[in-house]
Structure formats: C-alpha cells, structure tokens
Amino acid sequence: MVKYPTTKAIASLIEKLNLPQQDPYSQDWEFEVVNSKRILDFIACYESINDIDEKFTLMIIIVGSCNDALVEGILDEAIWEKVKAYLIRDNNLHKATINYWALEDYDELEDCFEITSRIRELKSYI
Numbered sequence: 001m002v003k004y005p006t007t008k009a010i011a012s013l014i015e016k017l018n019l020p021q022q023d024p025y026s027q028d029w030e031f032e033v034v035n036s037k038r039i040l041d042f043i044a045c046y047e048s049i050n051d052i053d054e055k056f057t058l059m060i061i062i063v064g065s066c067n068d069a070l071v072e073g074i075l076d077e078a079i080w081e082k083v084k085a086y087l088i089r090d091n092n093l094h095k096a097t098i099n100y101w102a103l104e105d106y107d108e109l110e111d112c113f114e115i116t117s118r119i120r121e122l123k124s125y126i
Contacts, residue, residue, distance in 0.1 A: 009053035034064035
C-alpha cells in the first residue's frame with residue numbers, strides 16, 4: 001500500500017515547525033519545504049512526535065533536507081547516521097520514502113539524487 005502525506009499531518013507540521021503554508025496549487029509540499037539548515041530541528045521534532053502520519057511526512061522532509069545538505073557540502077555525518085538509524089528502525093513506515101530516493105531503476109549514480117548511494121547502502125540493513 002502506497003502512503004502519502006495527509007492534510008492533517010501537513011497542517012500539524014506547519015504549526016509545530018513554523019513551516020511555510022501549503023500553496024493551493026502545491027502537489028509536493030513535503031519537497032518544497034526541505035531545508036538543509038534545519039535538519040536538527042526536524043530530527044528533534046521527529047523524536048518528539050508519535051503520530052505515524054506526521055513521522056512519515058517529516059521523514060520525507062528530513063531526507064530531502066539531507067540530500068540538499070549533501071549537494072551543498074554541509075551534511076554532518078553524525079546527523080546522517082542518526083537519520084539512517086531512524087530509516088532502518090522505522091523502515092516499514094518509510095519504505096516508500098526509501099524506495100523513492102534509492103532510484104533502483106537507475107544504474108548510473110550521476111543520473112540520481114546526491115543521497116541515492118547512501119539510501120541504497122542503508123537498504124542492505126533492512
């Protein structure tokens with residue numbers, strides 16, 4: 001079963017993290033709000049919430065933010081290890097997110113996201 005961010009989860013995360021409101025024409029709000037400089041804020045929120053839909057949506061934001069941080073050359077490896085641990089631990093919840101970023105249909109990493117090789121590597125643990 002494919003999971004998607006819910007309107008309720010998005011509204012809650014907007015409030016909790018002071019994120020930009022969803023535009024009426026937005027299709028992928030969870031990708032629009034990634035922020036490489038707020039990864040620690042996002043992780044702290046992830047650790048404090050219990051709502052599954054919020055965790056699912058927030059992890060999309062976290063991984064997207066890590067991807068941007070990699071592109072910018074600012075991803076702290078300790079932060080990535082923490083994110084990786086959550087993805088492995090909660091892999092049933094984040095299967096769609098992991099598969100999205102893994103881009104397994106692509107052989108050439110230069111055709112993939114910056115984070116794709118890391119996501120593919122973590123898949124060996126699940």
